[in-house]
Amino acid sequence: MDTEAVRVRLLRRREELQGRASRASADLRHETDPLSADFAEQVTQRESDEVLTAINATARGELEQITSALRRLEEGRYTTCAVCGGPIEAGRLAAVPYTDRCRGCASVEPGAPRR
Numbered sequence: 001m002d003t004e005a006v007r008v009r010l011l012r013r014r015e016e017l018q019g020r021a022s023r024a025s026a027d028l029r030h031e032t033d034p035l036s037a038d039f040a041e042q043v044t045q046r047e048s049d050e051v052l053t054a055i056n057a058t059a060r061g062e063l064e065q066i067t068s069a070l071r072r073l074e075e076g077r078y079t080t081c082a083v084c085g086g087p088i089e090a091g092r093l094a095a096v097p098y099t100d101r102c103r104g105c106a107s108v109e110p111g112a113p114r115r
C-alpha cells in the first residue's frame with residue numbers, strides 16, 4: 001500500500017474539514033451576518049444555525065477519526081482492524097480512508113459508522 005498517498009489524502013481531507021468547521025463556527029458567531037432585528041428573519045437565521053451546528057459536529061467527528069487514522073498510519077497499524085486485529089479490506093480503506101475496523105466488525109459493532 002502507498003502509505004504516502006494515503007497520508008496526503010488524509011491531510012487534504014483534514015484541511016478541507018477544518019476549513020468547513022471554522023467557516024461554520026464563524027457563521028454561528030454571526031461575524032459576517034449579524035442577527036436581524038426582524039423576528040421572521042431571526043427564525044430563519046436560527047434554523048440555519050441548527051444546520052451549521054450539525055455540520056460542525058459532523059466535521060469535528062470526522063476530523064477526530066482522521067487524526068487517529070494518521071496516527072495509526074505513523075504506527076504501522078493503519079490497515080489493522082482495531083476490533084478483531086485482522087486486516088481491513090483495501091476496498092474499504094479506499095472508500096472510508098479513516099476507518100479503523102474491517103467490514104465485518106463495522107457491520108456488527110453497534111453505533112459504528114457504516115459509511
Ligand SMILES: [Zn+2]
Nearest residue numbers: 081084102105
Ligand atoms: Zn475486524
